[in-house]
Amino acid sequence: MDFIPHNDKTIAEMLDVIGVKSLQELFQDIPKDLIIEKLNLPSGLSEPDLLKQFEKITQKNKVYSSSFLGGGCYNHYIPSLVDFVTSRSEFYTSYTPYQAEASQGYLQAIYEYQTIISRLTQMDVANASMYDGSTALAEAAIMSTIITRKDTIILFKGIHPEYEEVVKTYCWGQNINIVYASEDNLIEKLNGNVAALLFQSPNFFGDIEDISKFAKNIREIAPNCLIIQAMTDPTCLGILNPPGLTDIDIFVAEGQSFGLGLSFGGPGLGIFTAKQKYLRKMPGRLIGKTTEINGEKTGFILTLQAREQHIRREKASSNICTNQALCALATLTYLLALGRTGLKEVATQNIQKAHYVKKELSKIPGYEILNKKPTYNEFLVKCPNIDSLINLCKQRDLQPPLKISSYYPEMKDIALVCVTEMNSKNSIDTFLEIARIVSNNKTEGE
Amino acid sequence: MISNIQLIFDKENEGNQQNFVPKMDIDQTELDEILQASLLRKDLPIPNIPEINIVRHFIRLSNKNYGVDTGIYPLGSCTMKYNPKVNETIVKLPGFTRIHPLQEENQGCLGLLYHISKQLGEITGMDGFTLQPAAGAHGELVGLLIIKKYFESKGIKKQKIIVPDSAHGTNPASAKMAGFSIIELISNEFGEIPLDQLEFAMQDGDVAGIMLTNPNTLGVFDRQIKEITRIVHENGGLCYYDGANLNPMLGICRPRDMGFDIVHLNLHKTFSTPHGGGGPGSGPIGVVKELIPFLPIPCLISTENGIVCREIDNKSIGRIKAFWGNFGVIVRAYAYILALGSEGLKKVGQIAVLNANYLRILLQQKYILPYNRICQHEFVLSDQGIPNDITTEDIAKRILDYGIYAPTIYFPLIVPGALMIEPTETESKQSLDYFIEVMNKIYEETKQNPELLKNAPQNMPVKRLDAVLAARKPILHD
Numbered sequence: 001m002d003f004i005p006h007n008d009k010t011i012a013e014m015l016d017v018i019g020v021k022s023l024q025e026l027f028q029d030i031p032k033d034l035i036i037e038k039l040n041l042p043s044g045l046s047e048p049d050l051l052k053q054f055e056k057i058t059q060k061n062k063v064y065s066s067s068f069l070g071g072g073c074y075n076h077y078i079p080s081l082v083d084f085v086t087s088r089s090e091f092y093t094s095y096t097p098y099q100a101e102a103s104q105g106y107l108q109a110i111y112e113y114q115t116i117i118s119r120l121t122q123m124d125v126a127n128a129s130m131y132d133g134s135t136a137l138a139e140a141a142i143m144s145t146i147i148t149r150k151d152t153i154i155l156f157k158g159i160h161p162e163y164e165e166v167v168k169t170y171c172w173g174q175n176i177n178i179v180y181a182s183e184d185n186l187i188e189k190l191n192g193n194v195a196a197l198l199f200q201s202p203n204f205f206g207d208i209e210d211i212s213k214f215a216k217n218i219r220e221i222a223p224n225c226l227i228i229q230a231m232t233d234p235t236c237l238g239i240l241n242p243p244g245l246t247d248i249d250i251f252v253a254e255g256q257s258f259g260l261g262l263s264f265g266g267p268g269l270g271i272f273t274a275k276q277k278y279l280r281k282m283p284g285r286l287i288g289k290t291t292e293i294n295g296e297k298t299g300f301i302l303t304l305q306a307r308e309q310h311i312r313r314e315k316a317s318s319n320i321c322t323n324q325a326l327c328a329l330a331t332l333t334y335l336l337a338l339g340r341t342g343l344k345e346v347a348t349q350n351i352q353k354a355h356y357v358k359k360e361l362s363k364i365p366g367y368e369i370l371n372k373k374p375t376y377n378e379f380l381v382k383c384p385n386i387d388s389l390i391n392l393c394k395q396r397d398l399q400p401p402l403k404i405s406s407y408y409p410e411m412k413d414i415a416l417v418c419v420t421e422m423n424s425k426n427s428i429d430t431f432l433e434i435a436r437i438v439s440n441n442k443t444e445g446e
Numbered sequence: 447m448i449s450n451i452q453l454i455f456d457k458e459n460e461g462n463q464q465n466f467v468p469k470m471d472i473d474q475t476e477l478d479e480i481l482q483a484s485l486l487r488k489d490l491p492i493p494n495i496p497e498i499n500i501v502r503h504f505i506r507l508s509n510k511n512y513g514v515d516t517g518i519y520p521l522g523s524c525t526m527k528y529n530p531k532v533n534e535t536i537v538k539l540p541g542f543t544r545i546h547p548l549q550e551e552n553q554g555c556l557g558l559l560y561h562i563s564k565q566l567g568e569i570t571g572m573d574g575f576t577l578q579p580a581a582g583a584h585g586e587l588v589g590l591l592i593i594k595k596y597f598e599s600k601g602i603k604k605q606k607i608i609v610p611d612s613a614h615g616t617n618p619a620s621a622k623m624a625g626f627s628i629i630e631l632i633s634n635e636f637g638e639i640p641l642d643q644l645e646f647a648m649q650d651g652d653v654a655g656i657m658l659t660n661p662n663t664l665g666v667f668d669r670q671i672k673e674i675t676r677i678v679h680e681n682g683g684l685c686y687y688d689g690a691n692l693n694p695m696l697g698i699c700r701p702r703d704m705g706f707d708i709v710h711l712n713l714h715k716t717f718s719t720p721h722g723g724g725g726p727g728s729g730p731i732g733v734v735k736e737l738i739p740f741l742p743i744p745c746l747i748s749t750e751n752g753i754v755c756r757e758i759d760n761k762s763i764g765r766i767k768a769f770w771g772n773f774g775v776i777v778r779a780y781a782y783i784l785a786l787g788s789e790g791l792k793k794v795g796q797i798a799v800l801n802a803n804y805l806r807i808l809l810q811q812k813y814i815l816p817y818n819r820i821c822q823h824e825f826v827l828s829d830q831g832i833p834n835d836i837t838t839e840d841i842a843k844r845i846l847d848y849g850i851y852a853p854t855i856y857f858p859l860i861v862p863g864a865l866m867i868e869p870t871e872t873e874s875k876q877s878l879d880y881f882i883e884v885m886n887k888i889y890e891e892t893k894q895n896p897e898l899l900k901n902a903p904q905n906m907p908v909k910r911l912d913a914v915l916a917a918r919k920p921i922l923h924d
Binding site: 013030063073088106114118163169242264285305348356 | 455463467474480481485487495504510514515516526536540542544545552553555568582583587615616627628698699700704721726727765768771775783788791794803807819820842871874909911915916917924
């Protein structure tokens with residue numbers, strides 16, 4: 001099939017107006033030897049045949065009825081409202097709102113997104129969003145070097161390993177040095193050349209970091225050093241203290257949990273927020289409120305564009321020229337649908353259910369919870385036989401937890417377990433039952 | 447005065463419904479046993495709004511927004527073509543939406559990624575692809591990091607990239623993000639790259655390569671493209687193809703054959719995925735064989751055990767995004783390529799160029815067309831010669847009044863008062879004729895009634911907005 005509205009007669013008429021004899025003649029500027037005969041691709045498909053083909057493709061993926069897998073992508077409920085709003089084609093078939101007067105609907109929605117993110121995080125300013133959490137963190141690292149004119153950043157232990165790698169790639173591009181630190185040696189790694197300390201909380205292993213313990217030291221030893229926090233599941237902000245109240249300079253998060261679904265990890269949403277004083281160094285789109293030039297009405301417009309590539313070219317603060325507008329719209333809708341009450345309830349259920357699983361697992365011989373700090377909806381557990389645990393989960397239609405050795409080969413027999421509001425008592429009981437079976441088998445084997 | 451806008455936050459209507467959270471079915475522990483009180487937030491300033499109010503709010507907002515489904519969207523260089531509805535059905539299949547990026551039973555997803563890479567290879571002539579970049583600009587950054595790494599691996603230090611003055615603004619910005627400085631080349635009177643200046647610039651020795659769009663932002667195919675890439679190669683540089691304007695080349699001519707080493711595509715332009723109001727997009731990067739080791743991770747290969755990630759090559763630039771790129775966008779593009787097939791894609795290229803030239807011929811009867819040649823997917827008018835101090839912006843705002851989205855304005859920079867028009871292949875002749883009629887009417891208005899243009903738009907929810915005020919005193923949230 002194709003989506004071309006002309007018939008042959010129309011094409012002939014239009015060629016006539018242009019004054020050429022054939023469609024080929026329209027390509028007269030292209031050297032003859034560059035013109036190809038045809039692409040070596042199959043013929044097109046009708047809509048029913050296309051759908052059949054995709055059914056076959058999706059059958060090669062397994063949809064689990066319940067999941068204990070997180071690690072940066074989380075299974076949360078998505079209200080039907082989210083799909084309803086993002087399927088309005090006035091939104092999804094539009095472009096970046098350069099013509100503000102014809103884009104007031106979307107501009108207002110993104111302004112509302114910025115508002116709700118500021119309120120949720122208690123940070124001064126939020127931009128219109130970035131590609132995802134990992135690139136938002138990398139952009140934050142670069143931003144800190146622009147603000148401080150220093151060329152070293154510290155990566156604190158516990159950042160999502162894929163985020164760490166993305167930061168590393170971006171920093172290599174700009175000749176920024178990276179230093180790795182943990183709680184034990186952070187103070188000795190700090191010095192006057194450090195542009196920022198990057199940490200994640202709750203971190204990749206599930207720990208909720210209490211940065212206030214270090215903040216005072218950091219401000220004393222390296223007064224210019226920015227403190228940058230990343231987060232992979234911001235539903236925790238339904239109950240946890242927001243970054244804006246803990247002296248964070250730049251806060252970034254992956255917004256996938258807010259109504260975007262798993263979708264094999266993308267598209268996601270890079271939530272990007274900062275203190276007011278860094279506003280003009282922020283990357284990404286910003287929507288501002290203003291008024292008509294010759295009138296009284298209020299309106300919304302892309303603003304502070306002087307930072308951006310299409311005006312500043314190589315002097316821009318970033319090459320970013322889009323946000324993830326539709327994902328930001330989904331996130332806004334999600335947060336509104338849940339509201340204060342719902343978001344608090346989601347966060348409560350996540351922490352309570354995960355805590356329950358943690359507590360029950362720790363009672364089973366052979367399991368050891370490795371987190372020393374409080375956790376939200378993920379935690380690390382040492383298992384008697386992780387492969388057996390994973391296989392049994394699969395047999396019972398449970399998406400098994402993450403085998404952490406896939407990122408850290410030295411961490412053997414350790415699972416990163418994720419429990420969300422979507423895990424029913426039933427699925428939790430099954431999981432615990434499997435854990436007991438593995439424990440018994442191991443004991444019997446010995 | 448009653449404000450013309452009502453924010454969703456003004457609609458608060460204290461409900462306490464919890465329609466979207468399952469019933470709690472396990473025994474709870476006191477929260478202070480789980481974590482200390484200092485970690486808990488005291489206030490969550492998000493409203494509780496009844497569902498019907500949220501729905502009405504967004505319907506009202508959608509009525510104040512213009513998309514391709516509303517009407518012609520002739521935004522140059524953005525390729526605002528029709529977004530097939532079947533793609534939206536496909537991407538919502540549970541076999542995609544409920545698949546976790548770290549789960550093992552994922553051959554459907556990996557197979558799709560692998561196959562679209564091969565298809566894009568056939569379409570562009572490139573040997574290897576990465577689908578990781580989340581947008582065109584992200585792809586550009588990746589392409590430039592590949593160039594950087596390529597020279598690093600050879601122990602050669604090259605710090606400059608050539609970018610013509612007609613280039614998209616992202617090109618120099620991306621080059622800078624990859625640590626390069628820019629040499630700008632001035633286009634000649636045909637809008638093409640002057641070969642002598644290129645040779646001169648390349649002799650610098652410090653030049654890693656060139657970034658080009660072909661057809662360029664004037665919509666003109668650079669007739670000397672093979673000479674250009676030859677000169678760059680002979681001087682040890684690499685050639686980067688900005689695929690923003692690939693649409694008219696589909697099934698006609700391939701960047702690899704033109705001599706390019708690296709190409710980025712915009713799946714949201716050429717391959718019909720919705721622009722979403724500015725994202726999510728997808729910006730795959732294709733490379734020639736020699737550059738495959740430098741592609742970001744993960745990189746897929748086909749084996750006896752199915753599609754798997756290849757071993758990490760120490761030449762790789764590393765990871766540039768978590769997980770597998772903007773998968774949902776890639777699914778739509780794959781559906782589009784399968785639906786159109788070989789013949790359909792070629793027809794896209796042909797009709798995109800037919801539509802653009804039809805508009806070009808009929809609009810230049812009134813408007814000035816500084817680079818007057820047969821064009822490819824787009825062409826650029828100028829506001830020069832328009833009477834009564836009417837500017838491009840005035841014309842653009844007046845176009846909105848007629849229920850049409852405005853073309854790209856003031857770009858490319860090499861045309862004074864540019865109006866950059868790209869109709870795409872999915873507009874009917876009737877729709878193009880309406881656009882011409884509107885443009886002709888506006889031309890008459892510039893002479894008869896210039897005030898209409900200066901005060902435009904009149905028929906939109908708001909009149910022209912004060913951008914200076916917005917930037918001077920930024921109000922970014924309520």
